[in-house]
Amino acid sequence: MSPGKLAEARIQELGISHPREIAVELIAMDAGMRVEYESLDGCEAMLVGVGNRAVATIKPSSSRGRERYSIGHELGHWEMHRGRSFRCRVDDPDQNFSSDKVLEKEADSYSAHLLMPSFMFEPAVKVIGDPSFQELDELANGFETSMLATAMRLADIDALPVILACFTATGLRWSKAAAHVPRRWFLRNKLDDDSFAFEYFENGREHPRLGKQPAETWFENLDADKYEVRECCRPGRNGELLVLLYLESKMLYAGFDPHVGNRKFTSAGSYVTRK
Ligand SMILES: [Zn+2]
Secondary structure: OOHHHHHHHHHHOOOOOOOOHHOOHHHHOOEEEEEEEEEOOOOOOOEEEOEEEEEEEEOOOOOOOOOHHHHHHHHHHHHHHHOOOOEEEOOOOOOOOOOOOOHHHHHHHHHHHOOOOOOHHHHHHHHOOOOOOHHHHHHHHHHHOOOOHHHHHHHHOOOOEEEEEEEEEOEEEEEEOOOOOOOOOEEEEOOOOOHHHHHHHHHHOOOOEEEEEEEEEEEOOOHHHHHHEEEEEEOOOOEEEEEEEEEEEEHHHHHOOOEOOOOOEOOOEEEEEEE
């Protein structure tokens, strides 16, 4: 069973039917994992397990959503990777400390599904339509999750043509696209002067609601000028900016693009590096 399915099965098993009932510490306790809060050096959460008992140590955060995500993450390790100890950098897709990225991804997926089970999250998104950061804030409040985890989950459910990206003033740090968004679309590494995101770094102006942009503002592809996207952005942690893009539907059917980035796609969608 996938980590996500495992987490959602647990929620169903416990008869939980509303986001407010997802008391993650109680769920952990039920699985033999106690939660403690203590300031940690160099990591955000730790798991030590002996036999069928474990203690998860969570670094206190001003965001309850982040703490909850960390607990869900450690519970994922406890449920799936028993017999090992972990020191984790949770809720930062680009910076997990562990050398074992696969296990970290599994624990992240477990936590995301535990706190935002598909059968609750997908209908909540559907009611909104195309959530901007403004509405994602409400969703995050409802599920008691961090903005980052909530926006990642939106891309993850693959119901909408979105790309979530994280920028610093110097450029792109990471991005995550919904699975059905064609890999032919290449984000620019540097922010274009016309983007709302650029404006944020220039003068601090926030743009949490969706606004239209020519797709060439965001993508390197030569044919991007034929398309349009909607953009919104929101400050994240440590001077970072989260950007959420909605691709217009014809971008999903654009043919394969061999002339982009330093890569060359095959018609099957995979790529080889250009010599
Ligand atoms: Zn971990």
